[in-house]
Amino acid sequence: xLKKTVRALYSKENFPQYxxxxxxxxxxxxxxxxxxxxxxDAIVGLCRETGHAPPELLVFLNDLPSNDFNTGFRSxxxxxxxxxxxxxxxxxxxxxxxxxxxxxGRLFPSKTLNFVHSSYSVHWLSKCEFGDGEVDVGGxxxxxxxxxxxxxxxxxxxxxxxxxxxxxxxxWVGAGGELGGGQVPQGIDNNKGNIYMGKTSPHxxxxxxxxxxxxxxxxxxxxxxDEIIPGGQMILAFIGRNISDxxxxxxxxxxxxxxxxxLQMAAEGLIEEAEIDKFNLPHYTASREEVITIVEKEGxxxxxxxxxxxxxxxxxxxxxxxxxxxxxxxxGQDVAHLIRAISESLLAHHFGDAIIxxxxxRYAERIGKHLSMEKTKHFNIVISMTRK
Ligand SMILES: C[S@@+](CC[C@H](N)C(=O)[O-])C[C@H]1O[C@@H](n2cnc3c(N)ncnc32)[C@H](O)[C@@H]1O
Numbered sequence: 344x345l346k347k348t349v350r351a352l353y354s355k356e357n358f359p360q361y362x363x364x365x366x367x368x369x370x371x372x373x374x375x376x377x378x379x380x381x382x383x384d385a386i387v388g389l390c391r392e393t394g395h396a397p398p399e400l401l402v403f404l405n406d407l408p409s410n411d412f413n414t415g416f417r418s419x420x421x422x423x424x425x426x427x428x429x430x431x432x433x434x435x436x437x438x439x440x441x442x443x444x445x446x447x448g449r450l451f452p453s454k455t456l457n458f459v460h461s462s463y464s465v466h467w468l469s470k471c472e473f474g475d476g477e478v479d480v481g482g483x484x485x486x487x488x489x490x491x492x493x494x495x496x497x498x499x500x501x502x503x504x505x506x507x508x509x510x511x512x513x514x515w516v517g518a519g520g521e522l523g524g525g526q527v528p529q530g531i532d533n534n535k536g537n538i539y540m541g542k543t544s545p546h547x548x549x550x551x552x553x554x555x556x557x558x559x560x561x562x563x564x565x566x567x568x569d570e571i572i573p574g575g576q577m578i579l580a581f582i583g584r585n586i587s588d589x590x591x592x593x594x595x596x597x598x599x600x601x602x603x604x605x606l607q608m609a610a611e612g613l614i615e616e617a618e619i620d621k622f623n624l625p626h627y628t629a630s631r632e633e634v635i636t637i638v639e640k641e642g643x644x645x646x647x648x649x650x651x652x653x654x655x656x657x658x659x660x661x662x663x664x665x666x667x668x669x670x671x672x673x674x675g676q677d678v679a680h681l682i683r684a685i686s687e688s689l690l691a692h693h694f695g696d697a698i699i700x701x702x703x704x705r706y707a708e709r710i711g712k713h714l715s716m717e718k719t720k721h722f723n724i725v726i727s728m729t730r731k
Contacts (some may be wrong), residue, residue, distance in 0.1 A: 344648060344650065344727050345381055345382065345385050345460070345577060345578060346383070346389075347386045347648070347727070348458075348576050348578055348647070348727050349382070349385040349389060349458070350368040350385075350389055350529070350646065351729075352458060352574075352575070352576050353386075353395075354390055358390075358393075358395045358396075358469055359398055359457065359553045359591070360397050360398055360399065361398060361401070362386065362398040362399070362400050362401070362455050363400075363401045363402075363403070363457050363458075364379075364382055364400065364401070364402045364403070364456070364457065364458045364459070364460070365377045365402075365403040365404075365405055365442065365450070365451065365456055365459050365460070365570075366379055366382075366402065366403070366405065366460050366461065366469075367405045367406075367446045367450075367459060367460070367461035367464060367465075368405065368406055368446065368461050368463070368464025368465070369404040369405060369406050369410075369415065369614050370406060370410065370461070371406070371410050371411035371412065371415055371469055372414070372620065375403070375404065375414070375418075376404075376415065376418065376422050376439075377417040378460050378480075379402050379404070379422075379439065379463060380422075380673055382402070382458070382460065383400065383426065383430070383434070383437065384716050385571055386398070386710075387430050387433045387434055387535075389699050390433060392608075393435055395662065396435070397433055397434055397435035397525045398434045398435055399435050399437075399438075400435065400436070400437040400438065401438045401440070402437070402438070402439045402440070402444065403439075403440055403441070403450075403451070404439065404440070404441050404442065405442045405443070405444065405446060405450055406442065406443065407444075407445060408443040408444065410443065410548045412441040412443065412476070412549055415441070416441065416683065417457070418598055419439055422439075422456075423437070423726060430682050431449045437671065445469070445675070446461070446465075446563055447462070447469040447562050447566070448561055448562065448566055448568070449558055449566050450566070450570065451570040452582065453570065454568050454569075454572045454573075455570060455572070455577045456567075456571045456572065456575060457571075457572060457576075458571075458575060458576050458577070459570075459571060459576075459577040459578075460578050460579075460671070461577075461579050461581075462579075462580040462581075462584065463580060463581055464581065465559075465560065465563060466582045466583070466624060466626045466627060466628060466629070467626050468528065468555050468556065468559055468625045468626060468627055469555075469559045469562070470509050475583075478544065484626070487593065487652045493730075496662065502722045504693075509525065516686055519638075523544070527555060527623060527624075527625035528551045528554065528555035529551065530550045530551050531546065531547065531548045531552075531553075531623055532620065532621070533545050533547070533548070534620065534623055536602060536606055536619065537599065537623075538596070538598055538601060538602045538604075538605070538619065538622050538623060538624055539595050539598040539599075539624040540552055540558075541595055541597065541598065541602065543591075543686075545717075548591070549589055549590055552627050553627070553633065555627065555638075556627040556629055556633070557633075557637055560637050561637055561640070561641050562636070564637070564638065564641040564643060564644060565642075566642060567623050567643075567730075568641070568644065568730060571730040573730055573731065574730060575730045576612050576647075576727065576728065576729050576730070577644065577727070577728045577730070578725065578726070578727045578728075579627075579640075579695055580723065580724070580725045580726075580727075581723070581724055582626075582628055582721060582722070582723060582724075583628050583629050583630060583631065583634065583651070583723065583724040584628040584629070584630055584722050585630075585634075585651070585653065585720075585722040586630065587630045587631075587632050589630075592675060594628070595628070596713065596719060597656065597678075597682060597710070597719065598624060599681065599701075600706065600710055600713060601686070602711045603709065604643065604702055604705040604706045604709060605702065606619060607705060608639075608701065608705070611700070613698060614694055614698060615621060618693065618694060619620055621693075622689075622690075622693050623724075624686070624689065624693070625689075628722070629724070629726060631649065631658070634649070634724060634726060635649065636726065639727070642731075643730060643731055644728035644729060644730055645728060645729045645731060646726060646727070646728050646731065647727045647728060647729055648726070648727045649725070649726045649727075650720060650724075650725045650726075651723060651724050651725070652723050652725075653720040653721065653722050653723070654679055654720060654721050654723065655718065655719075655720055656681075656685040656714065656719040656720060656721060657674045657677065657714050657718075657719075658677065658681075659673070659674065659677065659680060660665070660674075660718070669714075669715055671711040671712065671714075671715045672711060674706075674710075674711050674715070675706075675707040675708055675709075675710050675711020675712070675714070676707050676711070676712050678707070678710045678711070678714065679703045679704075679706045679707035679710060680703075682703075682710070683699070683703045683706075684708065687699060690702065704709030
């Protein structure tokens with residue numbers, strides 16, 4: 344989708360001499376520059392193909408101010424050298440800079456961006472920023488798990504790839520980074536025994552989550568609409584859900600099972616049940632229809648393409664591998680590592696570090712058992728839009 348979008352941009356704009364790009368929610372880690380690389384690769388490829396001179400590129404890496412931008416910046420000299428070696432004269436001048444701030448609001452001057460990219464960030468709600476600074480930024484445990492998982496999975500896929508990697512990336516840094524609190528959205532104190540939308544959640548919980556997402560995503564679009572030039576484009580990839588009505592069936596089972604482990608610990612006196620009731624995950628898995636409705640209602644962008652794909656939660660499983668032998672224990676451990684990487688800093692912030700090992704041992708057992716009975720997948724949405 345990235346290549347198609349760059350192609351569309353260039354044919355519209357007649358090969359601009361300067362090209363300004365922003366990657367929103369770039370995070371800090373081994374893959375921070377991957378989307379930038381893919382964008383540059385697409386532009387250089389198109390220039391080679393069409394014989395046009397490469398443009399001067401200005402790339403902004405954005406994340407919350409507490410993101411460790413310096414780690415990314417330290418890798419820039421190697422990145423520039425690698426690009427030079429690989430692309431030679433087909434690469435024009437390229438400048439990479441940081442832009443700290445929340446993408447739920449203005450980040451750039453009016454009409455300055457040609458292209459915006461954001462992967463696996465906009466499912467995190469705006470209240471994610473309300474961490475009080477006590478949260479582990481960067482998350483050592485999360486890093487360790489991520490590297491272990493990346494080694495098992497291999498190299499990063501394309502933005503519209505069908506592998507697990509985008510999913511892992513998408514969830515990993517969001518929670519292993521600067522999120523704190525678990526206070527999102529407001530007015531759902533009655534979400535008893537749940538930590539996200541669950542099948543026993545009262546109706547107002549589903550409504551409150553949706554309202555928060557509608558308000559956040561509309562603000563995101565409005566802000567980008569001011570910043571992107573007419574005809575400029577945006578690609579967003581994020582985690583969603585594959586059913587329209589979240590109340591119709593069990594759509595959030597991975598979090599329901601984690602809530603059950605917390606409830607079991609409360610029953611054993613290890614944590615307070617009231618603390619579970621106060622904790623709600625600050626992300627939202629929108630349906631395809633919800634996303635389309637918000638984009639259309641906001642009105643600044645035309646949707647060019649919207650693709651969805653599913654990824655097995657158990658990354659050892661894959662639909663083509665008929666010889667796959669299910670190992671409940673291993674699968675439980677692997678998925679528990681993944682979910683721990685996603686949620687540890689939020690949980691530790693709310694319940695304290697001391698419960699984490701115990702919690703995820705219980706979770707490994709539960710999720711392994713669940714997956715031995717039912718394949719569970721994650722649903723990804725990739726949307727490409729043009730500024731009207
Ligand atoms: C899961 S990471 C995505 C990393 C990378 N884009 C990728 O696809 O591999 C999500 C990132 O979004 C950032 N993020 C969450 N809310 C944000 C906000 N309101 N403004 C800017 N960045 C935000 C988090 O700090 C985190 O680094």
